[in-house]
Amino acid sequence: DSGVTQTPKHLITATGQRVTLRCSPRSGDLSVYWYQQSLDQGLQFLIQYYNGEERAKGNILERFSAQQFPDLHSELNLSSLELGDSALYFCASSPGIRGAEAFFGQGTRLTVV
Amino acid sequence: GEDVEQSLFLSVREGDSSVINCTYTDSSSTYLYWYKQEPGAGLQLLTYIFSNMDMKQDQRLTVLLNKKDKHLSLRIADTQTGDSAIYFCAESMSAGSWGKLQFGAGTQVVVTP
Numbered sequence: 082d083s084g085v086t087q088t089p090k091h092l093i094t095a096t097g098q099r100v101t102l103r104c105s106p107r108s109g110d111l112s113v114y115w116y117q118q119s120l121d122q123g124l125q126f127l128i129q130y131y132n133g134e135e136r137a138k139g140n141i142l143e144r145f146s147a148q149q150f151p152d153l154h155s156e157l158n159l160s161s162l163e164l165g166d167s168a169l170y171f172c173a174s175s176p177g178i179r180g181a182e183a184f185f186g187q188g189t190r191l192t193v194v
Numbered sequence: 195g196e197d198v199e200q201s202l203f204l205s206v207r208e209g210d211s212s213v214i215n216c217t218y219t220d221s222s223s224t225y226l227y228w229y230k231q232e233p234g235a236g237l238q239l240l241t242y243i244f245s246n247m248d249m250k251q252d253q254r255l256t257v258l259l260n261k262k263d264k265h266l267s268l269r270i271a272d273t274q275t276g277d278s279a280i281y282f283c284a285e286s287m288s289a290g291s292w293g294k295l296q297f298g299a300g301t302q303v304v305v306t307p
Contacts, residue, residue, distance in 0.1 A: 083236065083238075114294075116295075123297060123298075123299050123300070124237075124282065124284075124295075124297035124300075125297075126287075126294045126295060126296075129294065137294050139294055171236060171237065173237075182239060182242070183239075184239060185229075185236045185237040185238070185239075186236055187235065187236040188236050
């Protein structure tokens, strides 16, 4: 167990809908990262938050947004869902901005039908 | 195309050594990582190496880094059936920190009795 908790584990929704994925980082970790794992794109970095502020942005679609709350949990919002958004969404956390290690949660598997 | 390249499949007999290879492109990468993903599970950090090191050993795992050729390898000694998984090589894109990682496509390792 990495200590990073993601909910829900599985999500099935229809095209055009909006969903929210939640991540609770390891105790004491200030940085949260979101990654998408799909069959065609592999593992892609989406976005990073550090202590509530956006720190780095990757290949995140405009239909997607994220935030990190004062209690340091993070949510990834996916809207106007398309079939191609079906993927495993991972959250990871690390203590700070600098440092070598971060730990991944178990992921949320999103299926858009 | 991906900046981090790995062979897609490796079959190894139980008890033998496994060697998984990876090439990366960004010579400024600070850290290089190996992650393991078992079916239906998240990403488990196996080990990482700082870019000024040539080798790192951790129990059955040995990481070799050839900066000149931008080549990273992971050797698993005495491979067990529990080592069957997908192994991802990744390089950090943020100097001095975990930050954004660029992952390879993953190498599926199958261990046969």
